[in-house]
Amino acid sequence: MSTRSRSRKRTVRPQPAILFAALGDATRLALVGKLSSGQPASIAQLTAGSRLTRQAISKHLRVLERAGLVRSVRAGRESRIALDPHAIEEMQEYLDAVSRRWDQALARLKAFVED
């Protein structure tokens, strides 16, 4: 997948009012955990071992999909869910950028109070 096609896809913005609390939910975090091996899984596999119904799991997966964290992949006639590793990477890069900014600000604070 080229960067170009990906960025075009991502310009489809979600409604600003819908803020993604995608990972701020235990079920969704667990789903991401199950997918973190990198192996795509069917909804049935993701539902197994959970107390939630298939419908409830599907709903959580849609939230994750809107947040760009997972995507549906075709496996023959069946669709499977896979983690979008790029989304995870992007989140990490974003946090790294914010983190560097804080390092700099805190270094200035340190110099300021220790002066």
Added chain:
Amino acid sequence: MENRIEKRIALNAPVARVWRALTDYREFGEWFRVALEGPFVVGQVSRGRILHPGYEHIVFEAMIQEMEPERLFSFTWPQIQYHDKERFSADYSHSPRTLVEFRLEPTAAGTMLTLTESGFESVPAAWRADALRGNDGGWTQQMKNIENYVDEKS
């Protein structure tokens, strides 16, 4: 996945000094490099202009949450999608917000300051990608700023 930031920094200054540097808007402005319009008041929004060279078009905005003297100072602020002048917008009404918390603890040498920023899960993926694309040049400049600053000090 860890979607919060936590930093701990030991400061050789008493908590009272650190508290003032954090919560007096003029002192905060000195090290954060922002010209704030007025004092921090719990429940109110504080605004100002960023003073970083090249980033003067960016509006700083913080909603003060808690001010527990010499212990905790917290605010929420909007995430900025585009930092570059051409695309920056000061309309933060639809911007995802994160929570910034400064916690102070007295130590033998002075103060242990813990900074956390949380709530990044509310930043949509499309946004994060755009913010990063817009940032590349900016960060190189920022790194230079800090280098210059450190050089001047030493």
